[in-house]
Structure formats: structure tokens, C-alpha cells
Amino acid sequence: MSACLDIANLSAVLPNGQRVLRSVSLAVQPGEVRALVGESGAGKTMIGKAVLGVLPSSVRLVEGDMLLEGEDLGRLQPKARRTLIGARTALIPQDPLTALNPSRRIGPQMTDRLVRILGWSGEKADRRTRQLLDEVQIRDPERVLKSYPHELSGGMRQRVLIAAAFAAEPRLIVADEPTTALDVTVQKQILRLIAALQREHGTAILFVTHDLGVVAKISQKVSVLYAGKVVEEADTAALFAAPQHAYTRALMAATPRYTDPFASLKPVDGAVLAGLAAEIAAADLAWRRPHG
Numbered sequence: 001m002s003a004c005l006d007i008a009n010l011s012a013v014l015p016n017g018q019r020v021l022r023s024v025s026l027a028v029q030p031g032e033v034r035a036l037v038g039e040s041g042a043g044k045t046m047i048g049k050a051v052l053g054v055l056p057s058s059v060r061l062v063e064g065d066m067l068l069e070g071e072d073l074g075r076l077q078p079k080a081r082r083t084l085i086g087a088r089t090a091l092i093p094q095d096p097l098t099a100l101n102p103s104r105r106i107g108p109q110m111t112d113r114l115v116r117i118l119g120w121s122g123e124k125a126d127r128r129t130r131q132l133l134d135e136v137q138i139r140d141p142e143r144v145l146k147s148y149p150h151e152l153s154g155g156m157r158q159r160v161l162i163a164a165a166f167a168a169e170p171r172l173i174v175a176d177e178p179t180t181a182l183d184v185t186v187q188k189q190i191l192r193l194i195a196a197l198q199r200e201h202g203t204a205i206l207f208v209t210h211d212l213g214v215v216a217k218i219s220q221k222v223s224v225l226y227a228g229k230v231v232e233e234a235d236t237a238a239l240f241a242a243p244q245h246a247y248t249r250a251l252m253a254a255t256p257r258y259t260d261p262f263a264s265l266k267p268v269d270g271a272v273l274a275g276l277a278a279e280i281a282a283a284d285l286a287w288r289r290p291h292g
């Protein structure tokens with residue numbers, strides 16, 4: 001069986017030649033949750049956008065392959081690629097407010113997407129939308145469907161977007177820090193909800209987060225990203241039991257109790273970062289030669 005998502009040696013550069021992704025390889029197996037963890041600026045969102053085909057125009061993919069259920073995205077024509085990605089993937093975004101159109105009611109926003117991407121009838125899309133609002137434990141669907149985004153709380157908006165993501169039965173969901181913008185108490189509910197729907201629907205998730213506590217709760221596999229480079233990947237339990245890479249250990253040491261959302265973060269060990277930076281600079285130099 002082919003992986004749900006298979007990224008191999010993916011590199012991306014900015015116009016100034018700076019590499020933002022450095023030969024990234026990672027796979028998500030069907031029905032599995034893989035966490036992608038790293039500090040702000042590591043390139044987590046960039047990887048998610050590359051998978052979803054929505055990279056900013058300034059970012060250029062210069063090498064590597066991305067396979068979605070065995071289909072090589074790089075070999076497809078743009079239109080076929082967009083269709084495939086639209087049908088098989090979905091995004092749960094970091095900021096639920098900006099992900100919704102402020103001037104349209106929730107109901108049509110949810111059903112239109114199903115009609116447009118999957119070609120469903122309005123009636124079928126409407127039924128499916130209501131079913132999913134029930135699954136995300138929205139108790140007053142009529143009110144929510146008629147609401148504008150600003151009339152809902154942050155937690156409710158994220159429930160709506162989780163419902164929208166699962167509604168089309170994607171094979172892969174990219175969840176990009178889906179709890180970061182929410183209050184701490186709501187974060188826990190939303191995380192539990194995503195985990196429950198993921199099990200129920202058997203959807204593979206690439207779960208982007210900067211938070212090791214979230215990694216421990218949600219994922220079976222984890223990739224640790226630093227400066228656009230995967231420095232370690234492991235089964236989640238194995239990573240916490242015996243982190244192999246100095247950066248992973250430093251990241252853990254900087255999170256006093258990674259299961260406690262109230263614990264304050266300490267900076268990652270400076271000597272470890274300096275060592276990594278030197279390692280990456282040397283690798284970039286070697287990489288630039290064949291790539292001009």
C-alpha cells in the first residue's frame with residue numbers, strides 16, 4: 001500500500017537564494033497522525049502549503065518529489081493537480097477567522113465548497129454539512145448555519161472549519177497549529193475533537209505544531225524540523241523516551257513539563273543551536289555547488 005503522503009528530498013528557495021526547505025523527506029501513512037514540530041520560522045507552514053499547492057509565488061521548489069496516494073504531484077498539469085489536491089486533502093488552519101469569508105453566512109460557505117470541489121448536489125452537501133456539525137458537537141446548527149463568522153466564538157469557528165475539513169472525506173488533512181489561536185481551555189476540547197474525528201473517519205493527518213505537549217497527545221509519528229531541515233523522525237513514544245538528536249533534546253529541555261500548557265517556555269540551548277547552524281551552513285554550501 002502506498003503512503004498517503006510521501007515527500008522526498010524537497011527543497012525550496014526564496015528569491016535571494018536562501019533555502020527555506022532543506023531536502024525534507026517525510027511520509028504519512030493512511031490513517032496515521034504525523035506531527036511536524038519545530039520552533040517558529042522552521043518551515044512547518046511552508047511544508048503544509050507545498051503539499052496543498054498554495055505556496056507563495058516567491059517560494060520556488062527546486063528539487064524533490066511529493067506523492068499523494070502514489071500520484072506524483074510534480075508530474076501533473078496544474079489543473080489536474082489542483083483537482084486531485086482539492087478532492088483528497090483539506091486544511092484545518094491556524095486562524096479560523098481569516099480562513100472564513102467575513103461577509104457570507106457559515107451555511108453556504110460550507111456547502112458551496114462541497115458542491116464546487118466534489119460536484120455534489122446542494123441538497124446532499126447541505127445534509128453532509130449538518131451531519132458534520134453534529135459530529136463536531138455543535139448543538140444549535142440552525143443558528144450556526146445562519147451566522148456570520150464574527151458572530152461565533154473562536155472555538156465555534158474552529159469547530160466549523162474542522163467540520164468543513166472532514167465533510168468531504170479527504171484522505172489527508174493538514175492541520176496547521178489548529179489550536180494555537182484559541183484560549184487554553186478551548187485548545188484541549190478542540191484537540192480531543194480532532195483526535196476523535198480522526199479515529200472515526202480514519203483520516204491521515206499532518207499535524208503542524210510548535211508544542212511538544214500537543215505532539216504527545218495527538219500523534220503516532222513525529223518529525224522534528226529545524227531551519228527547514230528534518231533533524232529527527234521517530235515513533236512519538238520513542239521520541240519522548242529517547243530523543244536521539246541534540247536539538248530534540250534541547251527542545252524538550254526548553255519545555256519544562258511538555259504536558260502542562262501553563263508551563264513557561266525557556267529558550268532552546270544556545271550551544272546546540274550554534275552547532276546546528278554551523279552544520280546547516282556547511283550543508284548549504286555543499287548543496288549550492290551543484291545547484292549553482
Ligand SMILES: Nc1ncnc2c1ncn2[C@@H]1O[C@H](COP(=O)(O)OP(=O)(O)O)[C@@H](O)[C@H]1O
Pocket residue numbers: 014020038039040041042043044045046047056058059
Ligand atoms: N510568503 C513568504 N515569502 C518569503 N518567505 C517566507 C514567506 N512566508 C514565510 N517565509 C519564511 O520562510 C520560513 C519558514 O516560515 P514558516 O513555514 O511560516 O515557518 P513556521 O510555520 O515553522 O513558523 C521563515 O524564515 C519565514 O520568514
Ligand SMILES: [Mg+2]
Pocket residue numbers: 044045046177
Ligand atoms: Mg506556521
